[in-house]
Amino acid sequence: MANILAIDDEIPILELIKSGLQKDGHTVSTYPSVSQIPLEYLNRYDLIMLDIMMPDTDGFTFCKKIRSLVDCPILFLTAKTLENDITFGLGIGADDYLTKPFRIAELRARVNAHLRRETREKHSTIVFEHIKVDLSAKEIRVDDCPVPFTKSEYLICEYLANNKGQVFSKEQIYEAVFSIDGDSDNSTISTHIKNVRAKFNKMGVQPIITVWGIGYKWEQR
Structure with missing residues (x-):
């Protein structure tokens, strides 16, 4: 039902x-x-x-x-x-x-x-106040404008958005996003996050929060 x-x-x-x-x-x-x-x-x-x-x-x-x-x-x-x-x-x-x-x-x-x-094609999405994460299209939009994330940047955003409000260390994000087959090390997570936040800033939003000494979390209504 x-x-x-x-x-x-x-x-x-x-x-x-x-x-x-x-x-x-x-x-x-x-x-x-x-x-x-x-x-x-x-x-x-x-x-x-x-x-x-x-x-x-x-x-x-x-x-x-x-x-x-x-x-x-x-x-x-x-x-x-x-x-x-x-x-x-x-x-x-x-x-x-x-x-x-x-x-x-x-x-x-x-x-x-x-x-x-009802026959519309269903899309799996996560919707926030200004941000929509389209899990099917692997795309993030801010006020319906696409944000040009790289594959790695998108995957990090998807993981944090799926676990809104939870704090994750760089190591935890690396393991969840890249697993043991990742071609980078967890120190690059900081760089990816920096680039992601810069792109969000250009769109006038900032959902990724730094929790000093611990890691990062997605915090967006």
Whole structure:
């Protein structure tokens, strides 16, 4: 069954969605605001349900922000029924539109239909506030701009990003990235890290932190 995210500032609506979709065996996470959702969690979901009229960040804005970060269907929930709103929502990347008030049977049918026919190519990615690590393409993007890392630099970033918040010594990074077949020694990790940080600095971000006397860690929301 699917892992579903529902965002709506009306708590009774969230309770109704969760209760209804759990009957089909789905796991449903609910949030009353998009500001409470860590972006790196988004790829955990198979479908996202998003209200449009919310007090902090509206659904249209959030959809545009995350559409390039997620592969799953996005369904808008809204009381708006004007045709231009529907057209705009679908044009920025939403897959469907359900107007309030809705019957829970219709919601369940619509969600399950999208899950059955979802055929997008899935990409394994790690998403942070400004940084996306595409594990399939072996590419890192900052605000959707690719960073020109070498193979070794990318592998170091991937390892640290996969273990966000953990501190690793140069020796640990070398062993994890190059293993016993590596063609360099662990002293070169410092050089690789220096080059990586310089490239990130040019992009206006710096996720790799030096923990003096110990090593390095990835620290990015």
